[in-house]
Amino acid sequence: MREVLAGTVTCHTEEELARKLARGNPLRVKLGVDPSSADLHLGHAVQLRFLRRMQDLGHQAVLIIGEATAMVGDPSGKDKTRPQLSRDDVRRNADTYLAQAALVLDMERLEIVPNSRWFDGMGFMDAVRLGASMTVARMLERDTFATRYKRGAPIGIHEFIYPLMQARDSVEVRADMEIGGTDQTFNLLVGRDLMRDAGLEPQVCVTLPILTGLDGVQKMSKSLGNAIGLTDSPRDMFGKAMSVPDAQMAEWFHLVAGLAPERVDELLAGSAREAKGALARRVVELYHGSQAGQLAAEEFDRIFRDKGLPDDIPESDLPGELVGDDGVWVVKALTHLELAPSSSAARRLIREGGVRVDGEKVGDEQRRLERGANCLLQVGKRRFHRVRVP
């Protein structure tokens, strides 16, 4: 029991969990994921890691791929309506999603179920019946709906359906436990109601903490640009982890590092710089192996402490059409390489002294790279690109 609940926020209810565990059968632990975006980040990993722990404790993990629900869009924690995705988007996302989940879960012992399996077959009247199991008043109790309603922001009817669909999944897979972030509490609890209605023993609902993003303020989310993706390169992971605010370190250690609590206390008691280095290294190790962690740490020191160069600077040849008699205009090179979004922006960067060629600041917006040159472009402190001019 203690092992199961370590690191969780709430559990509805602990008594029921104890009862289920006491029977000695493996629990069916459900996690629903909406492949609304293809990339998983450390925030998702908090839940995946919990699921993995349950697997290691001998329980059956059930991963629901929300093919149907993703097309509706989960209103949780959103202050506006989410876009609805097409089936193709969803399918495509689901594949990459699973590949990334494999970084954490034991895929051999994972039950993967798309919820389109039952929703595709449902008729309109079935959906109406599903709707009858919930009241508007209860929906409006929800924080996200309440605030949106009060503020006069739109709420689509389909958004009321979402929790019911998620709950229906629990009935279909006969979940013993469903896990989710704390923002999922309501959705998880609806699952209990529907299971009871269906004559099943209600699932236990376990909520997990929501990881704060790199900005230290908002929850980690790709669209907010404050996320570390599970497939980020070791260097990016390390660098991003180093930029986590100090105040967030303890949280990150607990939620993403998976280190022994004594070790965490020890690190936090020491120098902040060292502790964060250990955290960053740990993150890389988890997803790229211990050697990568070591290398990333060394490289980081070299680039940022010793102001050196990274190992693998991307290289490319500039296309011939950019080359004039006097070579390639730096501004064009920057936009072509996507080191700047537009040539106006590239000019600005030059003006601000943020562009270097072979380590030297470019002072002239008209600066060219000579024909046949092979030089190192740098934008800001961390973006490098080596180019050959034909």
Added chain:
RNA sequence: GGGGGAAUGCCCGAGUGGUUAAUGGGGACGGGCUGUAAACCCGUUGGCUUUGCCUACGCAGGUUCAAAUCCUGCUUCCCCCA
């Protein structure tokens, strides 16, 4: 079904006929400081080979020498009444 209000740049939000890519804040980016932290300081933040030109204030038209600002229609959202 009737009445009223709103729509501005990445976001929030000023601006209600004329020195204007459009006050302010947030975010982001660049520079300085540093531990790629925080705090702080400075700068930038529509596009274009940029003394200039082009495109922008929901969409489409119109009035005017001149419109984000006025008029008409449309779209979307909100509120009140039914």
